[in-house]
Amino acid sequence: MSMQLGTCIKTVFFPIPTTRTTLHSETTLLPCRIGYTARVSHVPLVRKVSIDPLRVSCCSNNGSESGVVAEKVEETEKSYTCVMKFGGSSVANAVRIREVANLILSFPEERPIIVLSAMGKTTNRLLLAGEKAVSCGVTNADSIDELSDIKDLHLRTVEELGVDREVIAKHLEELEQLLKGIAMMKELTPRTQDYLVSFGECMSTRIFAAYLNTLGVKARQYDAFEIGFITTDDFTNADILEATYPAVAKRLHGDWVSDPAIPIITGFLGKARKSCAVTTLGRGGSDLTATTIGKSLGLPEIQVWKDVDGVLTCDPNLCPQAEPVPFLTFDEAAELAYFGAQVLHPQSMRPAREGDIPVRVKNSYNPKAPGTLITKTRDMSKALLTSIVLKRSVTMLDIVSTRMLGQFGFLAKVFSIFEDLGISVDVVATSEVSISLTLDPSKLWSRELIQQELDYVVEELEKISVVNLLKNRSIISLIGNVQMSSLILEKAFQVLRTLGVTVQMISQGASKVNISLVVNDNEAEQCVRALHKTFFECGELSELEIKCTPENGSVSALS
Ligand SMILES: Nc1ncnc2c1ncn2[C@@H]1O[C@H](COP(=O)(O)OP(=O)(O)O)[C@@H](O)[C@H]1O
Ligand SMILES: N[C@@H](CC(=O)OP(=O)(O)O)C(=O)O
Structure with missing residues (x-):
């Protein structure tokens, strides 16, 4: 691809965010999409335009603003059109794998990238097998029930699909060796645990790729940790690092250009930047794998x-x-x-939002159902509540300052304690001298550690405040149009009052889509059911026509 600097025609990749892009600093990176060519004109002051498979970067001479106008010219080569992620339930056995293969092939116009989770409950079984191995003794490690279940499921599946068992034989052998190793060490570190659970995705993808190949459909298996998924070293809950995007794009695009095949990629897994060991992205992390691939390649849909x-x-x-x-x-x-709906991984929306790529949630058991389309914006004019989510077993802290009213810096001190300990806070409500908050224990991996951490948090906070630690609480999140908060709260509190439930904390997030209510664990489920009935099942509110006066923000409901 040749470039003539100083003239007005340059080759870049589409889409450029807008037709006119302004350089705000000396170097501006313009996201673009593989497989498209665009023309950039009017590039005064641009010193250098460099292009890699992912983006064009423009450097201005003096750091001052200059305009770049880009437009799509042509599609240069056909590349992937979407990423499709199938969860454990979708590929639970041979019958399901056949159905998923048929489903993929029923979209001949698509050139998909496939992301798979482990088959069925394999991840849970691997975790349980690891726990048992710690205390069962080396001689018993090969007869752990969960190991036998995993072997049976995978061997039965390859047989039923007519796939050579060699595609997983080595993994099954190695898995047994690993469990013996854990039994010998009498220890399961988070790092070993991640390696252990990685066998689930490594096997499901090998079986699926081999099956597509037996059907005459060219497919290629990839382990995510071998193709550029670079993460932090936070085993069991690693974060994807920025370097992942260009690396994954380069590998997948390069392979497509040199030898096209449907990529079948392990969800949930990555490679730690420092230790180079296999990491996992937290339970349900295959959703995040899919959205990361979507953003990497600038795909039209996830x-x-x-x-x-x-x-x-x-x-x-x-x-x-x-x-x-x-x-x-x-x-x-x-x-x-984030507030607990198991259906999506908490971090999975980030890459999709950054790349502005629509995410479609569909049912592999019922492909005709329209599903849910997730996009940057939607018409909220008639929206009231979208969904009710319950997060159980949450710890709440009431923190009251021992200093006088008007003391500044109290909030900062409290939050610096959480920052130092790396504990994230879910819901917060404050007054001049007190803070109530709930803690998210999901980043902590063992029960003992949670208790130890909590004791330390309380000890630190007690240096500046009186602390009341309240366990066994639940957060009920009302997701929807918080512009309608008066109506939502009016209805919600009517329901809770009828049930005789006291709300212990309430918070409305800055995102304007969530109101959180904290109640006792043992009251939470009945509250959620009653709220769901009122907002979604009675007809009155679910078919509500809402009249909103934007000037004064007042809301009235016409049923
Ligand atoms: N608000 C919700 N919408 C849809 N499913 C939900 C919701 N909350 C919890 N779930 C549960 O999430 C499950 C789907 O998520 P998950 O098991 O991670 O799927 P997969 O393994 O197919 O990726 C559903 O079977 C359902 O039981
Ligand atoms: N297998 C992993 C990763 C995953 O995303 O699974 P699923 O898509 O089935 O939720 C887990 O069980 O956590």
């Missing part, structure tokens, strides 16, 4: 295929009447996931 008809108005295990939500914003989906 699809996550589940066992439900999309994101629902509530966890169906709690409220069987829960209905699919047709549209969501990235903010709503992120809050919903």
Whole structure:
């Protein structure tokens, strides 16, 4: 690809965010999409334009602003059109794998990248096998029930699919050796645990790629930790690092250009930047793998295929009447996931939002159902509540300053204690002299550690305040249009008053999509069911026509 600097025609990749892009600093990186060519004109003051497979970077001569106008010219070569992620329930056995393969092939116009989780409950079984190995003794390690279950499932699956068992034989052998090693060491570190659970995704993807190949569909298996998924060294809950995006794009795009095949990639896994060991992205992390790939390649769509008809108005295990939500914003989906809806990984919306790539949540058991479409914005004019989410077993802290009213720096001191300990806070409510907050224990991996950490937090906080630690609390999150908060709260408090439940804390986030209520664990489920009934099942509020006066923010409901 040749470039003539100083003239007005340059080759870059599409889409450029807007037709006119202003350089705000000396170097501006313009996101772009593989497979497209665009023309950039009017580039005064631009010293250098460099292009890699992912982006064009422009450096101005003197750091001053200059304009770049870009437009799409042509599609240069056909590349991937979407990423499709299938969760454990979608690939639970040979029958399901066949159905998923048929589903993928029923979209001949797509050139997908496939991300898979481990088959069925394999991750849970691997975790349990690891726990048992610690105390069962070396001679018993090969007869752990969960190991036998995993072997049976995978060997039965390859047989039923007519795939050579060699594709997983080495992994099964190595898995047994690993469990013996754990039994010998009598120890399961987070690092070993991540390596242990990685066998689930490594095997499901090998089986699936081999099966597609037996059907005459060219597919290529990839371990995410070998193709540029670079993470922090936080085993069991690692974060994806920026370097992942260009590395993954380069590898997948390069392979497509040299030898096209459907990539079948392990979800959930990465490679630690410092130790180079295998990491996992937290439970349900394959969603994040999919959105990371979507952003890496600037794909037009990310699809996550589940066992439900999309994101629902509530966890169906709690409220069987829960209905699919047709549209969501990235903010709503992120809050919903963060506050406990198992359906999406809490971090998975970040790459999609950054790349502004629509995410479609679909049901692999019912592909005809429209599912949920998650985008940057949606029409909120008639929206009231989108979904109700429950997060159980939360610890709440009431912190009252021992200093006088008007003392500045109290909040800063409190939060610096959490920062030092690396503990993240979920919900916060403050007054002049007190703070109530809930703690997110998900970053901590063992029960003992949580208790130890909590004791230390309280000890530190007691140097500046009186602390009341309240365990066994639940956060009920009302996700939706918080512009309608008066109506939402009026209805919610009516329900809770009828149940005789006292709300111990309330908070409305700055994202304007979430109101959180903290109640006792043992009251939470009945509250959620009653709230769901009122907001989604009675017809009155779910079919509500809402009249909102923007000037004064007043809201009235016409049923
Ligand atoms: N608000 C919700 N919407 C949809 N599903 C939910 C919700 N809350 C909890 N769930 C549960 O999440 C499950 C889907 O998530 P998950 O098990 O991670 O799927 P997969 O393994 O297919 O990726 C559903 O079967 C459902 O039980
Ligand atoms: N297998 C991993 C990763 C994952 O994303 O699974 P699923 O897509 O089935 O939630 C887990 O169970 O956590």
